[in-house]
Amino acid sequence: MAGNVATSAVINRGMVTATVMLATLMQALDTTIANVALPYMQGSLAATSDQINWVLTSYIVAAAIITPATGWLEARFGRKPLFLTAVIGFIVTSMLCGAAVSLAQMVMFRLLQGIFGAPLVPLSQSVLLDAYPQEQQGQAMAVFGLGVMLGPILGPTLGGWLTDSYTWRWVFYVNLPLGVLCAFGIFLFLGRRADRPLARRLDWLGFASLSLGIGALQLLLDRGERLDWFASREIQLEAALCVLGIYLFTVHSLTASDTFIDLALFRDRNYVIGIMLIFIVGVVLLATLSLLTPYLERLMNYPVLTAGLVLAPRGVGTMAAMLLAGQLIRFVDARLLIATGLGITAFSLHLMTGFTPDVAQGTLVRTGLLQGFGIGFVFVALGTVAFGTLPPALRTQGTGLFNLMRNIGASIGISVMGYLLVRNSAVTQAGLVEHVTPFRQVIRDHAQQLGIATVHGRAALAQLVTAQAEAVAFIDNFKLMMFVSLLAIPLAMLVQRPRRPPGKEGQAGTLAEA
Known part of the structure; x- marks a missing residue:
């Protein structure tokens, strides 16, 4: 049988x-x-x-x-x-x-x-x-x-x-x-x-408290930017509910005998490191995408479809890396693959710090391919080591939490990058405006080209200053994402190489028989 x-x-x-x-x-x-x-x-x-x-x-x-x-x-x-x-x-x-x-x-x-x-x-x-x-x-x-x-x-x-x-x-x-x-x-x-x-x-109490914490967190992250974050009573309430829900869930999980999430998951070192790293992957991948779309559409005036086509090559890089990593992981230490992928991702973000509002499409495509390649390496190796030592009975619960952490990382990354983009853009614009005086030769040259004596010319100058301020803010965010990727490399080194159990093809039967 x-x-x-x-x-x-x-x-x-x-x-x-x-x-x-x-x-x-x-x-x-x-x-x-x-x-x-x-x-x-x-x-x-x-x-x-x-x-x-x-x-x-x-x-x-x-x-x-x-x-x-x-x-x-x-x-x-x-x-x-x-x-x-x-x-x-x-x-x-x-x-x-x-x-x-x-x-x-x-x-x-x-x-x-x-x-x-x-x-x-x-x-x-x-x-x-x-x-x-x-x-x-x-x-x-x-x-x-x-x-x-x-x-x-x-x-x-x-x-x-x-x-x-x-x-x-x-x-x-x-x-x-x-x-x-x-x-x-x-x-x-x-x-x-x-x-x-x-x-x-x-475990109704565990489910309810975790749902309260996660639901409030997602509402806070999704609506924070539109409501000016903690200046809003709604955001303050959601933050309080999030803290309350997570606190109740943590206390209940540590004191109850039969909990909503099996604490045996957290006794597996590789799994714990895995969910920490997938959180970072969620931050870097989705936050970078959330930055690139407005960069192309607002600063470079790309139509929606063109912007999508320019971003698509990073999917090609991801696909190539995943197929390659799927073969390499049988012979190469997964920690090396994760570190290599994070390093490639950080290097691509370093290249992106050199972007300007008129960056060439070829540069956008090359950095996208490179970043997609790095993320693809990380994802395959991470998925393999995180579940390589986890008992099969815990896998579905483990995959649920694993993907939840990726999604929360993405939500936090998008929200934080959005906040920093608005804040840094305003600060940079204020600094640039201080230097827009008729006593600077470069300003006088641009003033003549733009026809600053007219309303249209003054509007064009203001638009130019705003675009430059936004470009600087985008670059600051790319730089932050680069450091996040680099700081994750030491964490990847803590992963233990799983010992290969007695290989039985029959053990794979639970997939088709699932």
Whole structure:
């Protein structure tokens, strides 16, 4: 019987891999694809600029709350039923989002879409880890990483093209073909998990307190910039609720016998270091992307679609690095791969500190390829070592927390970089304005070229000063991201090289039989 399971796993492994790749890509795309369509939704749904942002906020908060519960949901309902329900629910709510005729409907449907989408990425990663023996898990993480990393990169490009060519509703309808293929793949090729963990009673206090902390944190990060951070009573309240929720969850977890998140996860050194490093990857990857998009669109006046096409090559670099790292990790110390990837990422950010408002497209493409290559190396090696020593029974819960930390890192990175961009731009602009006097020869030369005696000329000079101030602020942020990447390298050196267990192809059978 064991032999049959192993054979089944080998036969179905390719189809299962393709299926979970679709699920991962579908969910990862939806984290960014709707962003470019917000201005079009705003007019169609008769919403203000503040109200329309709830389309993004509702999805992010719902997904953040449900992601840590994936392990318990799998144990309670089974992996295949949960996976199938999540995919079908994601398809249905995507269609409802596309058909929404009011802001209230859209926010409600996006919240439901976030709930159904939350388990997709943790389940996909857990399924792949169970499908492949340890010596091939680097290749499995390479495939998984393609979906996770390419989704946010391709999302704005695809969203811009769909919105320009059709209507904003197609950024949701595009999930239908992907979702249908994914659902059929799960139904046909994903069997029942042989080593399904025992269902435990839901720790309601742990779940509620963690949900309160995470939900308040995501609201704070998403709305902080628009509400001027702690000058707003709403942000102050959300910060207090976040601290209260995390405090209650921590105290409860340390004193209760049966907790929402199994504390055995934190006894695995590699896993703990892994979630710390994936947090940093989330900060660097998504924060850099969030900086580059306005850099191209505001400072360089690129159309949305052109900006997306210029950013797309970093996806090519990521893909190449992941495929290469998936092979190298069988022979090369994972710590070396992580350190190399972080070093390449830091070097690419160093090159970006030389950007100007008229930087050549070739330079943008080269730095994007290089940065994508570095991040790809890190992600594959990190996914392999973080779960290489984790017991299989803890994998789904572990992947849920792993992906939650990546998403929180991304949210914090985007919010902090956005705040620093506005602050540094204002400070730099104030400093530049002090030097705009008629006594400086360079100012007199520009004044003549711009025709500063006219209203149009003075406006052009003010616009030039603002653009230069923003460029300096962007460069300061790129420099900060470079130092963050470099400081993560010593942390990677603390990872212990996992000892290879007795290799049995049959142990991989739990993937196809999951």
